Amino acid sequence: MTDHPAFRKVHDGIASREQMFQLFDRHRDTPGIDPLSGTPYAGEWFEITASTYHFMLGLLPPLFMRTGMFGMSEYKAGYVTSVFFAIRIRTRERWFHGFCDLSDKRSPDAMRAAIIAHETGAADSMTREEKLEAIWNATHPDFKGIAGNVDPDAWPAEHQGKRTILVNAGAQGTVLKLLENLSDKEIDELLSVSLPLRNSRRGGDDADRS
Template sequence: MTAHPPFRKVLDGVATREQMFQLFGRHKDAPGIDPLSGTPYSAEWFEINASEYHFMLDLLPPLFMRTGMFGMSEYKAGNVTSVFFAIRIWGRERWFHGFCDLTGSRQTRWRAAIIAHETGASDSMTHAEKLEAIWNMTPVERRGIPRNADPETGWAEHHGKRTILINAGRHDAAFKLLADLSDLEIDEFLSKVRLRRS
C-alpha cells in the first residue's frame, strides 16, 4: 500500500454540504481497505463553509470544544472522529474539516499543517493531494473502479484501481487510470474547477 503524507487535502476548493457528506463516506466502497478501522480517513482534510461548520456543531454535542475547533462525539471508525476548525488565514476567517485519530498526537498539529498548506505557494498541493482532489471533484458518472474486468478489454490487471473519464463530451473520451494522469491533465482538471469557482 502506498504511504500517505501525514496530512492530505482531499478536495480543491470549498466543499458544498453535499460534497462534505460524500467525503465523509468516500472510502466505504474502496477495495482492499477496511473502512471500519478508520485508517483510510485519518489525516484527510478539506475546506468547508461557515454554514457547514455551524450545522455540524449543532448536530450533536461535541466530544471536545476549544477556541476555534471542536470534535464530533460520534466516531467515524476506530479512534478516528471528525474535527472542525475555524482558522484565520491572511486576515480572513475560513473553516475546515479533518479526520483525526485521537490516539496519536497529530490533533495538536492540525491547525499548523492547514495554515502551512494554505499559505504556501499557489500550487502547494502534493501530487497525491491533486489526484485525490480530482477524484473527489469528478462527478460519479465520470469515474469508476473496474471490478471483475473482462480480460479481453485489457482492464483485468487494473481491477480495483480508480479511473476517470477524460475528454468528457468529445468523441475521443475514454476512461484512464487516475494514477496515470499526466501533469498537464492534472493541471487542466484543477484549472477547470478554479474557473468554475472564481
C-alpha cells in the same frame, strides 16, 4: 510511536454540505482497504462553509471544544473522528473539516498547523506571526504555558500573560522563552518538527482530490 498518514487535502475549493457528506464516505467502495478501521480517512481534510461548521457544531454535543476547534463525539471508526476548525488565514476567517486519529492526542493541533502551512504556501511563505501560531498550536501543552501563571515573580510585569515555550538552547539545555522572542533559527527548527513536509504531500494531494 505510531505512524499516521500524512495530512492531505482531498477536495479543491469549498465543499458544500452535500459534498461534505459524500466525502465522509469516499472510501466506502475503495477496493483493498477496510474503511471500518478509519485508517483510510485519517489525515484527510477539506474546506467547508461557515454555515456547515455551525450546523455540525449544533448537531451533537462535541467530544471536545476549544477556541477555533471542536471534535465530533461520534467516531468515524476506531480512534478516528471528525474535527472542525475555524482558522484566520491572511486576515480572513475560513472553516475546515479534518479526520484526526485521536490515538495521537496532538493530531488535531498538528492538522491545524498543516492546514495553515498548506493554505499559505508552506513554511517558506508564512509570515512570522503565522509561523509562531503554527508552532504554538502544534506544541504539546507540557512544553508551553503562560508567563506568570505558575510563578508571577519569574517574569517582569510587562511579560506576564504572554505565551511561553520550551526550546533547546544547546549547551544551556532546555530553556523557557516567550513565544514572541523566538529567533529565526529557533522558529525554523521548531517548524521542521511541527509541520508535515509539504513536498512529501504533493503527490498525495493530487491523487486524492475528488
